[in-house]
């Protein structure tokens with residue numbers, strides 16, 4: 001990956017150049033995504049009315065997000081009454097400090113983690129490791145990425161870009177296991193390594209897919225069972241969850257869980273959907289003694305304050321918009337340089353990390369609208385990309401761009417001037433190759449990677465006149 | 478390092494400030510007369526399930542197959558126990574983790590004498606449970622629409638028994654098979670009246686992953702096999 005010091009946009013352009021040139025990997029990723037899309041379409045087709053279901057899902061999330069304060073307080077009341085602890089973190093520093101402090105106070109020795117994009121977002125693992133704690137990712141894809149020292153490639157399929165031989169080599173190098181080309185054997189290697197970890201760990205850290213206000217629960221969706229073990233065996237459970245994950249009622253999950261599974265992976269329901277309401281309760285034979293929920297803001301309230309784009313907080317992180325995105329398919333997940341990749345990442349990252357530094361992501365879109373079409377909660381994703389572009393330009397117009405538009409307006413309002421310009425355009429076209437791609441080329445941004453379209457020898461108006469004249473001569477047909 | 482301060486008021490303050498301007502709803506849901514989309518409506522949009530118990534069972538059977546769960550219809554607890562005994566001998570099990578329940582207790586006397594029982598009800602040794610060959614549990618419900626088994630702490634021997642051993646056996650009665658998640662949640666709400674167990678989990682097939690080249694592998698971390706023994 002590129003050095004952290006280069007600005008996000010430069011890193012993006014460099015990485016996009018490199019990844020689009022790697023055709024074998026690009027083809028493999030496209031094929032995998034295509035298969036997910038077909039599975040999704042098959043399962044979606046079993047719905048009696050997907051569109052109505054989608055509208056209802058959007059309404060539920062709209063209600064939750066637009067009464068976020070009330071529902072979070074309700075969650076807190078319910079969860080606390082069942083013996084859980086809630087910590088509200090304004091930023092990543094506070095969230096990290098809370099978890100680190102807890103680990104120290106409880107003399108934690110080993111930590112096992114199930115998948116949490118919020119953990120990636122606040123760089124939790126780095127902080128834990130720096131403080132001397134061992135932390136092991138238990139989701140297979142995350143486990144592989146952690147061994148590789150690389151960020152997840154896709155927030156639902158973290159290592160989808162890797163081939164089995166690369167994973168086999170990685171395991172061979174890092175774990176000393178024999179090489180194999182069987183995905184089954186590779187999975188079993190991870191299983192063996194992690195079995196002990198669950199039993200030995202004294203803290204389990206998870207994310208959360210939904211916060212259920214009504215019953216004070218955190219709902220976790222997974223396929224492997226690693227999250228169930230992560231929050232079932234160790235004596236302390238910490239769930240790090242973004243504040244926007246709220247749903248009002250437990251029964252809302254009867255709709256949202258099947259939609260998340262269908263949109264994300266094409267399953268009717270993901271392997272394990274588990275709702276955790278508090279630590280071990282009186283009369284229960286196991287479960288953690290402590291359950292802490294860290295509610296993470298970290299600039300989500302900035303997005304909330306933008307009513308035009310507030311619905312981006314409805315996102316249930318199914319990953320469907322990545323799977324259909326022509327840009328994602330070509331540049332791959334790492335190029336984004338963000339925790340949340342793909343179209344939804346391009347929408348929200350500028351709000352989280354600064355519009356000017358991340359506006360280029362909103363430019364990286366064909367505006368085909370496939371993301372909006374596929375989103376199970378009806379987020380207007382591609383229009384939000386346009387909104388980001390507009391907002392970025394309004395905040396800080398590109399140098400010279402204002403002038404250019406003014407000149408264009410002058411030209412367009414004066415037919416005589418326009419005519420003159422079209423006369424000279426072919427001449428410009430003829431002379432352009434002399435300077436094409438050099439520093440004095442006025443359209444270098446375009447010509448560096450593409451040909452500039454040639455101006456027509458005869459303008460439309462000239463051709464139209466000639467055509468009309470010919471028609472008159474030949475009579476009306 | 479001292480514990481950081483809990484920023485509750487700051488976060489709530491920012492939320493309230495942000496929400497002062499309302500946001501439009503882009504996709505208004507199909508509403509019941511003037512109200513919220515009710516949970517009863519979900520049923521009209523999700524994949525259909527036939528109305529009769531037989532249709533429910535047919536769908537559950539079909540989904541179990543797709544999910545690679547093993548569904549075995551048994552006519553009594555003794556028959557169910559004989560299937561456990563068969564699996565134990567086929568796979569050379571030494572230890573079976575289990576909890577006390579109406580059905581599991583009825584089955585247990587029929588198990589082979591040399592199959593060690595690890596009861597988890599009064600607490601258990603984690604290492605011993607991890608080393609067990611299988612875990613036998615009851616469940617709250619089975620869900621026809623999704624092919625799922627719903628387990629909770631009280632119904633299924635706690636949080637871990639149903640997920641740590643490599644083979645999960647579930648014993649249930651046919652009357653526990655409900656239509657969909659909506660019915661499952663309603664039934665849990667009626668049973669627990671707000672005093673929910675600390676875990677409710679819908680298990681849909683054996684543990685699985687497709688993380689490596691999208692090739693399905695069972696038994697990523699949880700059970701490689703899920704056997705459902707269904708009594709009348």
Ligand code: SF4
Nearest residue numbers: 315316318319321375
């Ligand atoms: S924006 Fe929509 S499609 Fe994309 S991840 Fe979120 S919920 Fe899924």
